[in-house]
Amino acid sequence: MENLRSSFFFKRYFPVFPGLVFFVAALLCATDCRAEQVKLAWDPSPDTVTGYILFYGEQSDLTKSATAIDVGNVLQYTVINLAAGKTYYFAVKAYNADVQSGFSNIVKYPDTGTTTTSAASTSSIPPNTLPATSSSSSVPITSASSSVPATFSTTSIASGILTTTTAEGEGNHIMGAKGAGSTTGGTPAVESEHRASAAADPAFTDQGAIAIFENSDLVSQLSVGWDAYNALNGEARIATGDIDGDGKDEVIICLGPVAGNAEIPGGKFQILDDDFTNLGWGQIEWPDYNAINGECWPACGDIDGDGVDEILIGMGVGGQGRIEVFKFKNGQAVHEKWIKVGWEEYCEAGGGVRPACGNINFDRKDEIILGLYPVNDVFLPEGKFEVLNGNGKHLTWGVVDWPEYNALNGETRPACGDINRTVRDEILLGLGPGSGGRIPVYSYILGAVTLKTWLSPAGEPAYRDENGETRLSCGDMDGDGMDEILVGFGHGGQGMMELHDDGLHDFSVISRLQMSDEDYNMASGETYPAIRGKKLPKGMNFFLKLTGGEKPKQH
Ligand SMILES: [Ca+2]
Ligand SMILES: [Ca+2]
Numbered sequence: 001m002e003n004l005r006s007s008f009f010f011k012r013y014f015p016v017f018p019g020l021v022f023f024v025a026a027l028l029c030a031t032d033c034r035a036e037q038v039k040l041a042w043d044p045s046p047d048t049v050t051g052y053i054l055f056y057g058e059q060s061d062l063t064k065s066a067t068a069i070d071v072g073n074v075l076q077y078t079v080i081n082l083a084a085g086k087t088y089y090f091a092v093k094a095y096n097a098d099v100q101s102g103f104s105n106i107v108k109y110p111d112t113g114t115t116t117t118s119a120a121s122t123s124s125i126p127p128n129t130l131p132a133t134s135s136s137s138s139v140p141i142t143s144a145s146s147s148v149p150a151t152f153s154t155t156s157i158a159s160g161i162l163t164t165t166t167a168e169g170e171g172n173h174i175m176g177a178k179g180a181g182s183t184t185g186g187t188p189a190v191e192s193e194h195r196a197s198a199a200a201d202p203a204f205t206d207q208g209a210i211a212i213f214e215n216s217d218l219v220s221q222l223s224v225g226w227d228a229y230n231a232l233n234g235e236a237r238i239a240t241g242d243i244d245g246d247g248k249d250e251v252i253i254c255l256g257p258v259a260g261n262a263e264i265p266g267g268k269f270q271i272l273d274d275d276f277t278n279l280g281w282g283q284i285e286w287p288d289y290n291a292i293n294g295e296c297w298p299a300c301g302d303i304d305g306d307g308v309d310e311i312l313i314g315m316g317v318g319g320q321g322r323i324e325v326f327k328f329k330n331g332q333a334v335h336e337k338w339i340k341v342g343w344e345e346y347c348e349a350g351g352g353v354r355p356a357c358g359n360i361n362f363d364r365k366d367e368i369i370l371g372l373y374p375v376n377d378v379f380l381p382e383g384k385f386e387v388l389n390g391n392g393k394h395l396t397w398g399v400v401d402w403p404e405y406n407a408l409n410g411e412t413r414p415a416c417g418d419i420n421r422t423v424r425d426e427i428l429l430g431l432g433p434g435s436g437g438r439i440p441v442y443s444y445i446l447g448a449v450t451l452k453t454w455l456s457p458a459g460e461p462a463y464r465d466e467n468g469e470t471r472l473s474c475g476d477m478d479g480d481g482m483d484e485i486l487v488g489f490g491h492g493g494q495g496m497m498e499l500h501d502d503g504l505h506d507f508s509v510i511s512r513l514q515m516s517d518e519d520y521n522m523a524s525g526e527t528y529p530a531i532r533g534k535k536l537p538k539g540m541n542f543f544l545k546l547t548g549g550e551k552p553k554q555h
């Protein structure tokens, strides 16, 4: 009987693009098939491996009590002697002489469909006023050259290290940066009153500080390397990414606006090496914008699939929805291209944009998610966020599944992470003031974004009532192949950050971290979060495809 069933097993791959290794997890089993064995197949690791380890068990968390079989250097394996009527979960890891990869995606057998993505739409709010296609990408902006060098010597600026750095580049780190410490202009109106109250206090002595945590311990504190900026604002918006392709994350620091000063911040952003030493500065290649605002929002992602992260710099208000993409070459941030929000009215109103990158489908390039925010109270983004491919081409619009929030504020602050081991990223949204710490999770399925779940509200109850805005960063802190979520807060957040576990662990709060400056925490308490998590060995991230029995086609 088993031999008969085995004869029906076959591999069916779904190559989509020539040259890309691209498989879809699929269970090929007729409804009456209750095999006691199951045949699994996976695509090869792009890097040379010694072999593969197959894990399986009756619970989806294969880090616990799973059976592990070293199957050798093969691309398929049949597990026998499975108990009939039980549900099993399977995943594989690759290994070589030195390291193991993370887990592949998990496949379930029998597949009742609950662990695979459901295309059922839960979104009742179509992004109605938006054009179906956007005119994005390659927006030439004035002249590329200006009297201000695109990058400039770091020697004219303070070194920025406040305490001895003990942090290693390959470790896991949580970073928290301070928000504004004095009055600034040009920011969304919903934030201006918060900023004003922070400014009522004397300037904080270590504005521009960025705290580095290992687990729950504060191990180091850095500072934005520009004393004049720190004295006027000191807000540090941080992102991490491997911009030189050595497997370790660098840090990008964008700066907040300074009203009435055309030189500061001037569109400049700082780049720290993986050991947190200064690598230098980049600058937005748009002198007019730099002169009127010059703030920016950073993100990193490998949007062209070459294994090295690009640097994406979103403009603030007055930037007309533009994002500049840089590559890090020869120690400098070099302009690559412009991308633009595909919503003309928003851009014309001067809308700012917070970018994020993540691989939300099953290829090997990051997509781009664009978060929007209110423009001086005159133009609300209505909860919308745009999804682009790595070339800047519009893919779809999402909208927060919360009409009341969208009508009052509608700000979106995206982050991407593989929170449930699907070997692709979900889109998480930090929301603006009035959102009560609520964080929705979206999946990109069949060309649309679909609400997957909401996290339990983040932050203390009092904060959720008074402000409630959240800022997110995702990364795998414990090496189980699923990303944790670090949540920072706005004004009134008391300098706290919350680390939430992945989705298979209910997003429960793992730890709470606090900035060390008590005066700042009481007066302002904003934090900008960033995670530097474990990374899979390059090329050892792959998809597992489960095959089962299938009836012959009827003739
Ligand atoms: Ca690196
Ligand atoms: Ca790249």
Ligand SMILES: [Ca+2]
Binding pocket: 358, 359, 360, 361, 362, 363, 364, 365, 366, 367
């Ligand atoms: Ca992708």
Ligand SMILES: [Ca+2]
Binding pocket: 475, 476, 477, 478, 479, 480, 481, 482, 483, 484, 502
């Ligand atoms: Ca994890």
